[in-house]
Amino acid sequence: MxxxxxxxxxxxxxxxxxxxxxxxxxxxxxxxxxxxxxxxxxxxxxxxxxxxxxxxxxxxxxxxxxxxxxxxxxxxxxxxxxxxxxxxxxxxxxxxxxxxxxxxxxxxxIPYGRPSWKGEKRIDRNGNAQRFGPEEKGREEKTWFKMTIPHGQKYDKRWLLTSLQNLCPIAFTPLHYSTEGHTVHFYLEDPATASALRKLTRRVTDSEGQRVVVLMSHCSSLPFLQSELKPQDLEHLKHCMSKRFDGSQKSLNLSSIRTDPDLVSHNIEIILNRKNCMQAVIKIIQENIPEMLCLNLSNNKLCKLHDIAELVNKTPNLQSLNLSHNELKSEQELDVVKGFRLVELWLDRNPLCDHFKDQTSYISAVRERFPRLHRLDGHVLPLPICFDVETRTNIPPCKGSCFVSNEIQDLIQRFLQHYYCIYDSGDRQRLLEAYHDAACFSLSLPPINNLSRCRLKDYHKHSRNIKNIKDPSGRFRLLKRTRLTLVAFLSELPKTQHDINLINVDVNTYTSTLLVFTVSGVFKEVDEIKSRDSVRAFSRVFITVPARNSGLCIVNDQLFVRNATTEEIRCAFAAPAPALSSSPAPTISASQQEMLSAFSQKSEMNLEWSQKCLQDNAWDFHRAAHIFTELKAQGKIPEAAFIK
Structure with a gap:
């Protein structure tokens, strides 16, 4: 050697x-x-x-x-x-x-001989001599290489290909870059390039620290280059399928259709793994037998079910599906067809059946996709426990704030108006009067996977999310104690503007000495230096005790901040905010308080707008009611007046 x-x-x-x-x-x-x-x-x-x-x-x-x-x-x-x-x-x-x-x-x-394109003899496995000529060379199928990137959809195409090319010693041009679910596929022609690219698996690291997996498989043809069947081939296929359809049972048997004599005699090759063939079959089904109840696709060497998913909406009555004697390797293939309301399914003689440790786990995995299934591989299953709700029901609309009483509602609303007026003013030192000397404050955020892309960076280092922070000393350090430390920390947070119209209040606990309520809504970050406005959503729990000035004193403040949803951003700051004053709300007498409650109940306006209407009409109940009726008929009362 x-x-x-x-x-x-x-x-x-x-x-x-x-x-x-x-x-x-x-x-x-x-x-x-x-x-x-x-x-x-x-x-x-x-x-x-x-x-x-x-x-x-x-x-x-x-x-x-x-x-x-x-x-x-x-x-x-x-x-x-x-x-x-x-x-x-x-x-x-x-x-x-x-x-x-x-x-x-x-x-x-030469164990089995080597073919010669000059007319040499070749010995087959049985020892028989066979002669091959130049015409045999053209029958050899070209091999392509399919490169697969699991979970590749989350990556930018340019970043992914550039990262692979920087490490690959051979320049490559991907063919038909496409996504299927969360997976990315593309094709290569050169075996050396495909092999070099496959060796880069787990060598590229994304921004989250995850390693990119690169898989390679062989294919004899490119599915995206497969053209539609010719019209005459479609007619032969339609005739073949009509003979395989049982009208009395509404059943279509496409088992081993590739070897059907009618198709073979016309040199028509129907391979259901090819997209063009499956689409032709689905089109014929849609146009001629959409009422089909049973479909047999056994013995067709199916290795994927992605193309069959189109039948879910085109044959809504399908109840029985036979996929036995195929090459389905993973139970995840069933996810693309779980929209079928199947009562009968065959999966035996597929590689996926060998992946389960016992029959129970096999049945459980299949029934997770098809909860109405009664028969599996010809065996009767126990009746499923499910709730089949045929009538469509509407979820009740979400209600607004929940107060214990009108008295508590008025107390909390006055407190929040005064609190957020100061909080959004830019000078938060005046909030010292709102907190108890031994008050505590904590800030938390939802779990963040990618800090580099996070839009809550200004809050992240202060987050006291106990799911992420396991160290007791770290939890204690992030807890702000005493009102001086607390208000000093609040002053460091980004400047904000809260949408008072979208604030919801839920009273959790109320006694004569304790009031606990949750405030949720949206606010906008206003940073003049960076010149950007960012809408955030928040939820805040205030634990308060009575104050000497008939107000509330905060003893515990828990703030949770997250990114706002698309709907929350769309609705934020749509209505003009009511004018807020940092001065305490004027006190009213007991008789005026009773009149205010009655007026709010009849007009369905909140207490703030009801009080404004009564004050503008010198607390004349009938005159205020007349003015309210006229303005409402003219559509001049804003929707914010009816948000409670």
Whole structure:
């Protein structure tokens, strides 16, 4: 093997002697050797590529001073390829001594023969001689390579391809870059490029620290290049399907349709794994038998169900589906067809059935997709426990604030108006009067996976989310104690403007000495330096006790901030905010308070607008009611007046 190593210095091989050397009658030695290239590509002394991952190599050397050619299996020929590919079985290698003492080849070991395009004979597996001519060469199918990036949809296409190209030693051009669910696919023609790209799996790291997985598989044709069937082929297919349809049972049997005599006799190849064939079948079903109840797709070598998903909406009454004797490898394939309301399903003789530890887990996984299933692989299943609600019900509309009483409502509204007027003014030091001397404050955010893309960076370092922070000392450090520390921290947070019209209040606890309520809504960050406005959503729990001035004093404040939803952003600041005053609301007498409650109940306006209407009419109930009726009929009362 010294000569081989000299010729191929970069060849990483494992040599296994399968047969000791022998000599023919002329004394020329013949040696049969087998070697595996492992995971590396290799080239000959001219720099020509010869091997790919886990394939068999081909080298030319000399044995007893005669040139030797060893042919490899797998991969595509290189520029210096001496001849067409051969077939090998069970690790056998074609070793040819190209010369001998009399100048002719003395020995050749070919288990099943090597085809020659010049009319040579080939020995098949049964030992029979077969002659092949040049016309056979055109029948060999071209091999393409499908590259798959699981969860690749979340990446920018340009970033993903650039990252792979920067590490790949061979320049590549992806064909038909497409997404299927969360997965990205594209195709390559060159085997060396595909092999080099496959070796980059887990070598590219995204911004979240996740490693990008690159998978490779072979395919004999490109599905996106498959054209539609010819009109005459469609007619033959339609005629074939009509004979396979049982009108009494509304059942269509497409089992082994590829070998149907009617189609074979017309040289029509219907392979349901091909998108164009499946689409042709689905079109015929849609146009002729949309009422179909049973469909048999067994024995069609189906390895995916993505194309069948189109039938979910086109055959809404389908109840029975036979997918047995196919090549479905994962239970996740069933997710694309779980829209069928199946009561009967066959999956036996598929590789996915071997992935379950027992029958119970198998039934559970299938029934998770098809909860109404009664029969699986021909066996009756226990009746499912489910709630089949045929009538559509509407979810009740979300109500606004919930107060214990009108008295509590008026107290909290006055408190919030005064609090957020100061909070949004830019000078939050005046909030010292709202907090108890020993008050506590905590800020928390939802879990953040990618901090670089997070829009809540100004809050993240102060977040006291106990799900993320396990260290007790860290939790204690992030808790703001005493009102001086608390208000100083609030002053460091971004400047804001709260939408008072969208604030909701829910009273959790109310006693004579304690009032706990939750305030939720949206606010807008107003940063003059960065010149940007950002809408955030918040939820805030205030634990308060009575204050000496008939107000409220905060003893605990818990603030939760998150990004606003699209709907919240759309509704935010749509209505003009009512004018807020930092001065305390004017006090009213007991009789005026009673009149205010009655007016608010009859007009359905909140207390703020009811009080404004009464004050503008000198607390004349009947005059205020008359003015209110006229303005409402003219549509001049804003919607904010009716938000409670």
């Amino acid at each position: 010294t000569r081989y190593q000299e010729l191929y210095p970069n060849l990483s091989v494992m040599i296994t002697r399968v047969c000791s050397s022998s000599s023919d009658s002329s004394g020329s030695a013949v040696m049969r050797e087998v070697w595996n290239t492992g995971d590396s590509s290799f080239t000959d002394h001219d720099g020509h590529w010869l091997g790919v991952h886990q394939s068999w190599g081909s080298v030319e050397g000399s044995l007893n001073n005669y040139p030797v050619h060893m042919q490899h299996r797998g991969g595509a020929p290189g520029p210096s390829w001496p001849g067409p590919r051969s077939r090998f079985q069970n690790g056998c290698v074609d070793v040819s001594v190209m010369g001998s003492q009399n100048g002719v080849s003395k020995q050749r070991f």
